[in-house]
Amino acid sequence: MWRAGRLINAVAAAIDIALWDIAGKYHGEPVWKLLGGKVRDEIPVYANGWHVGERTPENYARHVKKAVKEQEYPALKCDPFAHYEYTMSDDQLDEIAPLLEAVREAVGKDNGIAFDCHARFTRRNAIQVAERLEEYDIMF
Numbered sequence: 001m002w003r004a005g006r007l008i009n010a011v012a013a014a015i016d017i018a019l020w021d022i023a024g025k026y027h028g029e030p031v032w033k034l035l036g037g038k039v040r041d042e043i044p045v046y047a048n049g050w051h052v053g054e055r056t057p058e059n060y061a062r063h064v065k066k067a068v069k070e071q072e073y074p075a076l077k078c079d080p081f082a083h084y085e086y087t088m089s090d091d092q093l094d095e096i097a098p099l100l101e102a103v104r105e106a107v108g109k110d111n112g113i114a115f116d117c118h119a120r121f122t123r124r125n126a127i128q129v130a131e132r133l134e135e136y137d138i139m140f
Helices: 002-027 057-070 090-107 123-132
Strands: 075-078 112-115
Touching: 057 075, 057 090, 075 090, 090 112, 090 123
Parallel strands: 075 112
Antiparallel strands: none
């Protein structure tokens, strides 16, 4: 059921995008205008895929410094949950906390940290994860 839900959501999103595209072509306008117009002049970016190798705080810190400090990304996205599926125990969260602590310490308070959970958590578990990791000031 869980996977069918993701598939149905993906299909619905694809149909929605196709309908907006058709409406844009019909009216001779770009979709962004149909959706309400221009909102900003620039789009903030973040580093993705910056982590390589061991899942240790030291290795995370080393790679994140390169992405954020050397390559000057204002934020980064990571998936510290890659080894877990659908639910996380307190012990598993305790394994992730030092990784995020090292990342936050390496980038400082001025840089953003985002998570990509790949839709692997239940709603209840997502709330538990967010509450447990709140102290690291996660963007999304």
